[in-house]
Structures are given as structure tokens and as C-alpha cells.
Amino acid sequence: MRPTVHDIAAEAGVSLATVDRVLNNRPGVRSVTRDKVERAIAALGYVRDVAAANLAKGRTYPLIFILPAGENSFMRGLEAEVRAAMARSAAERTDITILSVPAFDAPALAAALLDAREQRPAGVAVVAVEAPEVAEAVKRLREDGIAVVTLVSDLPGSERDHFAGVDNIAAGRTAGSLMGRFLGGREGPVAVLAGSMLVRDHCERLEGFRAVMSEDFPGRRILPVVEGQDNPALVETLVDTLLDKHRDLAGIYSLGAGNRGLVSALEKAGRAKAICAIAHELTPHSRAALVTGTIDALLNQNAGHEVRSAIRVLKAKADGLSVIAAQERIRIDIFLKDNLPVEQA
Amino acid sequence: MRPTVHDIAAEAGVSLATVDRVLNNRPGVRSVTRDKVERAIAALGYVRDVAAANLAKGRTYPLIFILPAGENSFMRGLEAEVRAAMARSAAERTDITILSVPAFDAPALAAALLDAREQRPAGVAVVAVEAPEVAEAVKRLREDGIAVVTLVSDLPGSERDHFAGVDNIAAGRTAGSLMGRFLGGREGPVAVLAGSMLVRDHCERLEGFRAVMSEDFPGRRILPVVEGQDNPALVETLVDTLLDKHRDLAGIYSLGAGNRGLVSALEKAGRAKAICAIAHELTPHSRAALVTGTIDALLNQNAGHEVRSAIRVLKAKADGLSVIAAQERIRIDIFLKDNLPVEQA
DNA sequence: GAATTTTTGATGTACGTAAATCAAAAATCC
DNA sequence: GGATTTTTGATTTACGTACATCAAAAATTC
Numbered sequence: 001m002r003p004t005v006h007d008i009a010a011e012a013g014v015s016l017a018t019v020d021r022v023l024n025n026r027p028g029v030r031s032v033t034r035d036k037v038e039r040a041i042a043a044l045g046y047v048r049d050v051a052a053a054n055l056a057k058g059r060t061y062p063l064i065f066i067l068p069a070g071e072n073s074f075m076r077g078l079e080a081e082v083r084a085a086m087a088r089s090a091a092e093r094t095d096i097t098i099l100s101v102p103a104f105d106a107p108a109l110a111a112a113l114l115d116a117r118e119q120r121p122a123g124v125a126v127v128a129v130e131a132p133e134v135a136e137a138v139k140r141l142r143e144d145g146i147a148v149v150t151l152v153s154d155l156p157g158s159e160r161d162h163f164a165g166v167d168n169i170a171a172g173r174t175a176g177s178l179m180g181r182f183l184g185g186r187e188g189p190v191a192v193l194a195g196s197m198l199v200r201d202h203c204e205r206l207e208g209f210r211a212v213m214s215e216d217f218p219g220r221r222i223l224p225v226v227e228g229q230d231n232p233a234l235v236e237t238l239v240d241t242l243l244d245k246h247r248d249l250a251g252i253y254s255l256g257a258g259n260r261g262l263v264s265a266l267e268k269a270g271r272a273k274a275i276c277a278i279a280h281e282l283t284p285h286s287r288a289a290l291v292t293g294t295i296d297a298l299l300n301q302n303a304g305h306e307v308r309s310a311i312r313v314l315k316a317k318a319d320g321l322s323v324i325a326a327q328e329r330i331r332i333d334i335f336l337k338d339n340l341p342v343e344q345a
Numbered sequence: 346m347r348p349t350v351h352d353i354a355a356e357a358g359v360s361l362a363t364v365d366r367v368l369n370n371r372p373g374v375r376s377v378t379r380d381k382v383e384r385a386i387a388a389l390g391y392v393r394d395v396a397a398a399n400l401a402k403g404r405t406y407p408l409i410f411i412l413p414a415g416e417n418s419f420m421r422g423l424e425a426e427v428r429a430a431m432a433r434s435a436a437e438r439t440d441i442t443i444l445s446v447p448a449f450d451a452p453a454l455a456a457a458l459l460d461a462r463e464q465r466p467a468g469v470a471v472v473a474v475e476a477p478e479v480a481e482a483v484k485r486l487r488e489d490g491i492a493v494v495t496l497v498s499d500l501p502g503s504e505r506d507h508f509a510g511v512d513n514i515a516a517g518r519t520a521g522s523l524m525g526r527f528l529g530g531r532e533g534p535v536a537v538l539a540g541s542m543l544v545r546d547h548c549e550r551l552e553g554f555r556a557v558m559s560e561d562f563p564g565r566r567i568l569p570v571v572e573g574q575d576n577p578a579l580v581e582t583l584v585d586t587l588l589d590k591h592r593d594l595a596g597i598y599s600l601g602a603g604n605r606g607l608v609s610a611l612e613k614a615g616r617a618k619a620i621c622a623i624a625h626e627l628t629p630h631s632r633a634a635l636v637t638g639t640i641d642a643l644l645n646q647n648a649g650h651e652v653r654s655a656i657r658v659l660k661a662k663a664d665g666l667s668v669i670a671a672q673e674r675i676r677i678d679i680f681l682k683d684n685l686p687v688e689q690a
Numbered sequence: 691g692a693a694t695t696t697t698t699g700a701t702g703t704a705c706g707t708a709a710a711t712c713a714a715a716a717a718t719c720c
Numbered sequence: 721g722g723a724t725t726t727t728t729g730a731t732t733t734a735c736g737t738a739c740a741t742c743a744a745a746a747a748t749t750c
Contacts, residue, residue: 055397
């Protein structure tokens, strides 16, 4: 059987109360006694029963998630995952609130962060927009002892505790590698479609993509980036123009959202099969396009994993514990039509 | 606050003892009373506090993992993950034992299963070899009320409770898709290297690979399968022969283990860059080969996920609970040199 | 060495559930 | 309607930890 506090008390020859004082860093223990207890803990290999401890403490973690509003499928999926986590809140001793802010709007985001601060949560998870006022707001939260985790899109240089998201430079590189290889010897330039250069994840994907293209496929011409604001209608118009202007277009890398617009533009023009399209995020729309062949490969970050990781990290930080970075790393999934996960109900 | 058994008792107007009888299916409750309690549970949205319940029960789950012996890197990684789970056993209330059997040896595996049965565990996880005697042994375990999960390689048609592994047909299809696209218009046949056709996972990968090649890339010639027994030395000899015999070889799909042999044969022959190699499982060796470019793509199943899923399922089955299949689905990871996870310490 | 402060022990309650016992009440049978 | 069986209530103990209180013992100070 696994040792308990009683066993430690017996082993160390002290009372239960003293063991408790040592375990929970309560004052009033001589250092010799403390040593005795710590030796007993080490000797028996005692580990606190977290379930029993949480039960006794009855502690809960009030957390706030700040997510962009709008019809972006990925973000709505992310929100669904947060709601799923809310359903588990009883078991996980969390108390989660969702705050919605306009997409790509730094002032609104900063205001929402300060709003969140008023509620004195244990932690805040936020899909960041890169701006000084946002970084400043994050700093204020941290000063109040509120843990802050950036979600999906990071805010480097700020004082956030952790970033729960994928390595977007690697994602861009992967997209570049796939694009280069899929195109093989085929002629023609490649277009890049982003949401907004205000968010870090998009910038990084672009950086990674360009790096691989120039290193490994230097002959391929990359057209200037087009920003679609993650808005399907705008994206469709932009792609219409691209297709019209570049009759020899070989590939499109869509590194943001708004895939619906991309897909309908390609299909409308009858160039879905001819053009190699690589996009991000597995949503019902992008999934369908992958199956029909309009999209050739999808890079995905698992929103569920990201949300669960953010919660784990926030709880740990709120308790002043460190996290095992490797364990919280979010992987980049690559989906072809052949390895799509079965659709969930 | 979340409702407790006391709240249900009050709401239903019965005693705590009666609530307990209903919750734990104990006898001696009239159906009218049972209904009353169940309505109260539904009305209050009561969910059992699993942590508290486990604490009170003090239940542990004795589990046995049966793994193939030998120097197969993937299997050793799998074993390491099982050992990691053993380290967590206190927190998870499991008591895990590992049994090692020779690889691809059905009689030995069947004997090990019956051995495991003698220890009356709550559940057994096994890397299956497909043979009637193995299926028969699994049946005996199930008759004794022992939960059985196949791990990595399945045993379809047997009475196992669950398969914790990837969809290997999809994995083979994915490999085929990548191979076809990476080769593009390049000339030359493709070789296929397996471990043994005695294990289901290898058969299925081959099936998926051949299906995609004939559907999507019908012009490409696929050479007859070569079996390397997951043995690096044997694999190297076989690949030497292949390279010698087919001077125009365009690609190699290695669907089993023994990547070390494949890599050294390719590099020795100076044809590492010219031949498109797709292999399975991320190990230190295959990782290095991916970085240098000898291997072009790696398909991977995350051994840690598989082990943890197997344990969750075994615990649930031991308690007679059902599992959410979608939640236990293991994904197929695709790694290129650009999206390799950072090496862990 | 007496007074004071610090350290330690003993004990009890709480968290939410499981499981058992015994008595009381209600339903069923003849 | 009395005897019997079934159902329900009341109460207790336990799981492993947290946390509080009060008294006793030990160490420190003057």
C-alpha cells in the first residue's frame, strides 16, 4: 500500500500535526524536526494523494477565457471546447467564464483583459492580438497575481506565463515543404493568403513558409501576401482576383481562416484540381474540401488539446507550481484525405 | 455549489441510505422510491464526485501488459510508456505488471495470456499476433470477467473489448498518398518492406497502401512485399538486394520496424536522396534519418497515448462502464523534417 | 530558576462518497 | 388482523488530507 501521512508520522516519530505543518509549510517547526519529517517522506516515497487533498481543500479555480467573436469556424470550435471544459468543471474544480471580443481588435482585447481582472480570477487564457496595450494589460493582471496563458496566438515579449498553441513557424515550414513537394516540377507561382498580420500566429506561419520555399525550392515564385481578415466573403473576392490575374497559378497556401471563401472561389473557377491548396484547421468545411480534393492538405491544431493544456497550466501557475513544458507541447497535425479522423457526432 | 448525496436525499425526501442504495444499485428499494430518487438526481443535475468515490472505495485495478521482446525501438518506447504509467499508478489506482514474450510468436503469446489469467487481473492489454490459439486465450480471459484490450496490433474477430491503436488501413493509405504525390512524374517502381504478415497492423497498412496506389497512381509499379521480421540486420540485407536489382527504384515504403537497416542500406548505396522513403514510427534513428533527408516522411502512432487510452478503457470495462469510442481514437501523426517535435530529455 | 516564547502533540471536524449495521416503518401474505 | 417479509431510516466508520484549537512540553530569555 502507498504510504499516508500517518505512516510518515510513525516513521519520523512525530505527531500527525507536525507532519501536516511540514507538508503545508506551516510555521512552528524546528529545523531538526523538519529534517526528520522530510527524511521520512523521502524514505517512504510518500506522495500526496491529490484527490484527497483537493477534496479536503474544496479549492476551486475561477478562470476566464477571452475569445474572438465572429463566424471563424476554428474559433467557434475552440469555444465549443471551452464549453466542454465547463461541463467538466465540477470534476476539475474549475469555474470557467467566457468573454467574447471582436477579432483583431487590440483596444477591445485590452479592455476585456482589464474587465477580467476586476473579477479576480485565478487565471486568464487569451487569444492574443499583438499590441503594446494588450501586453500592458497582461502585465497588470500578472501584477495582481493572476496567471495568464496565451491561446493559439502568442504575445511574445509580454509577461504571459505560457503559450498554449503550436509552433507556427514549424507549421509554416511544414506547409512549405508539402507545397514544394506536391508541386514537384510543375510550373507556376504560389499565392499566400493570410487573415491579418496583426496576429502573431499568421506572421509566424508566413515566416516559416517563406523560409522553406527559399531554402528548398528557390525556383518557385511566391506572390505577395493577401489579407482576407478571416472573412469568407472577402477571401472569396480576393481569390477570384488572384485566379483571374494569375492564369498559371500552381498553388495557394491559406494560413488563416475563411476557407469557405477559398474553396468556393476555386470550385467556381473550375481550377480546384489543378491548383494545389494547403490550408489550416480542420472544420466541417475544410474537411469536405479535403475529401473532394479541392484542398490537398490541411494543417491542424487540436483545439481540445489546447484548451485542456491551457487549463492545466493555469491551475498549476495559480498554485505556484511549474509545468513540464514538453508535456504541454501542442502538436501540428497534418491531414490528407486518407487520414481524416472519423467524424464525431 | 455542486449538489451532493445529501442534497438528493433532501430533494427526494428520503434518507441518505436510500440514495446510496439507488446510486450503487443495491437491492431493497421499491421502484416508486427509486424513481423519486432518480428524478431528484436529474432535477439537481447530480454527478458523482469520482475522486471522493474512489477515495471511499479504495479500489485498485491490477492490470497486465503483454509486450513483444526484442530490440524493436518502437516496442521499447511502448514499454517505456507503460513504465511511466506504472510510476503514476498511485494516483491512478492501477497496479501494472509487464509480461514480455518473443515477437511474432503466437504459441508463446497464447501461453502468456493464460499465465496472465492465473493472476486474476482486472484487465490485460496485449500486442496481438493473429492466430486462433491467441483468440482462444483471449476468449478464456473474457469468460473469467477479465477485460482485454489489444494494443498497437489488433485481433479482429476475437472477443477483445477494444483496440487501442491506429487505423492501419488509413495509415497505409496516407503513406500511399504521400508516396504518389512526392514522386510526382518521376519514373521507377516502389518497393514495400514489411515486418511480418502475421501481425494485423502490417497487413492492413499494406492493404491501404496498395489500394491508394492503384486508385490514385495506377501507373506506378509496386514490387512484391519483402518481409524483414523487424530485424535491422535482415532488413539491411534485403534492401541491399532490392537496390542492386532495381537500379531505377523510385520509392520505398517501410511499413514495419527495422528502420536502422533501411537507412544504412540507402546511405551505403548513396541513393538516400534519390529514393523517396516513407517509414513508420518516430524513434531516435528514424528521427535522425528524417533530419538528414534519408527518410522523407514518417508516420507515427503516439505510444504514450495508446498506453494511456488502453488503461482508461481497461478501467472502464472492469467497472462495466462503456467508453466513448471517439475519445479513445488514436491519431496517425505525419512527420516531415519541418514539424518534428522538440527532442525530449 | 522563573517567566516567556517556541515547538510539538492530541484531538476533532470537514470534504463527498461507500458500505455496513440495526431498528423502525411499511407493505404483503394468509 | 396478526405474522411475515420487504423497504426505509438513522447512524457509524472509513478513505487521505487540510485545517483549527488547546494543552503540554521543550527551548529560550533574563
